[in-house]
Amino acid sequence: MTSADRTLRGGIFRDRARGCLLGLAAGDALGAPAENLSPAEIRRRWGRLTEIEGGGTDDTEYAIFAASLLVDHGHGLTSALVAAAYRERIVPLAEGPMRGAGFSELGTVQALRRGLEPPLTGLVHQHGWSDGLAMRAAPYGIFCPGDPGEAARLVEEDGRVSQSGEGILGGRAVAGAVAAAMTGAPPPDVVEAALAVLPADSWTARNIVRIRDVIGAAAGRESGGEAVSREMRGEAVGGDAGAGASGLVEALHEAVVVKHYPWTDVAPEAVALALAAYLAGGGEVEASVTFGVSLGRDADTIGAIAGAIAGAGQGERGVPGRWAARIGPVTGKCLPAVAGRHVLDVADELAAALDHAHRPQDGTAAALDDARRPQDGTAAD
Template sequence: MRLTRARGCLLGLAAGDALGRPAENLAPEEIARRWGRLTEIEPGQGGTDDTEYTIFAASLLCAHGAAMTSADVARAYREQIIPRIDGPMRGAGFSELGAVQALRRGLEPPLSGMWHQHGWSDGLAMRAAPYGIFAAGDPGEAARLVAVDGAVSNSGEGVYGGQAVAAAVAVAMTGAAPGEVAEAGIAAIPVDSWTARNLRAAVAADSVDELYRAVVVRHYPWTDLAPEAVALAFAGYLMGGGRVEESVVSAANLGRDADTTAAIAGALAGAGHGEAAVPERWVREIGPVTGRCLPAVAGRHVLDVATDLVAATGTTT
């Protein structure tokens, strides 16, 4: 059961990433104007850095397991990512670009996640799902492990966003109801944090307008604020009743950082329902990643990665 949930989680993430990609940075009104309701992955386009960084995070867990340290993560950046960067990292988020710059200057975590002043980015949240798979049923351990990774690239609310997602995935992997999954994410982070306040507001919102008023920072020029993106992702997941297609579509059509929010919603729903719940028409569009952002992961498929990740835990039950 763990294997099918793990494969569903990462397949749902990749599908959400691909579906939400063309809606990134758009408002719901503009999405409705262009597509009516966005429900289909653009053929042959695939996903973004969300999927590639998720594969990278899973590789860290496969290599180091629960003993992984922030120094291990920083070393992987230096050995696998930085030497293969030729010019700007296309598609990478602020926190990852900032971490690369910090590491190039010789900074170590946690300073590498603080120096660039984009620690609030949703870069950790987008790649947090593997930690929930690895620590299935143990949200506290999932939150601890993802923070080890996050110290390299994020700080503060950016780390809290990753912890909320990892903890929620860990509980979704048990087949828990969506409300229980969302509450596990909230419980994993400080109660007075911006992310926790936004997540509580997202759970309570009765409409998209109410949700936007509560969690969206409309005046800010970027859409990758972790407290906003994670709240929208949880909202999409709950709006879809925890079902894969409905959750991914709901999150993508909320706009903003739509590839990340739909990817997180897909990870939560896929973990809850397993590989067979991901629509076959979407599965056909998910192939090996191209490495357009991270050449180190080129050619890897999320289904193989999920299988490796479960094998690293030593159990498939």
């Protein structure tokens, strides 16, 4: 690779990284007031929820934390290093109220305080299947553009600290999807990439297949196209915002929502609904995120995941400017260790780290030579 190629490649990935994390933060913030509301209640309150009302939540802050792990350790990240980072940066600050953090993260803090090590830290609490990893998985995809398998391997190193089973698979699916989207792959291929890093005999894979069938049937009925129409997504049409979407929303709920459980952060459900939103929106950030948020349930996480995948595909300009303008540095309300960080700075750091990174196990001799050249270390700074 010539240095001109490298610069071009770096510029594209930097733009997609910024789009990804900006999309994540925007989806998180847009969805926050809709979390745990029914789709009907969301329609009653907002019609279509399209404007960010307040700040983001744990999704953005934990994604920033995950990105910092990658910047520090690259492809050498291990569960032990992640556990050490928890002990150093999360556990000591977890004394007061940790607003917005999920069961899995707080259960992990308790397990770490009891002296356990991964994978037991993710196994002994009872919320290992939560979407706590999926919500912060996007940076792993950014870091492994075009390599969903490596993104999934890396996110699992993180996930074994706080999750188990389907919670880890949810993270793998999102990291794999973002890794594919970072190459500009079309949405059906991105969803296929998510499925490819999951065991077919898993709850998450079954749910993704179900939502793909629902979206496919809806799109097929309409136009034979890949995405569904604005009416089907419930975008404002003739002042009747939202009414057209109820059929598709109901079908998606029927396909994957767990009825007899009161918590909504079930990873196989949230990840499937986020991918449904991404498919329904044809990979466009605004369409994907607003439809995702209209689904209710864990709306902020659904919005964050849909926004991250769509943003990775479309780059920074894919995120509506009015949303980008609402995204400032995070407050650290869920994770004090990341207070003051802005997702765009984090995206730039990830892109720079990606530029430096090489994986010994798959590096060709030329790539290794490239990476070893001393000027490479400074050229991209």
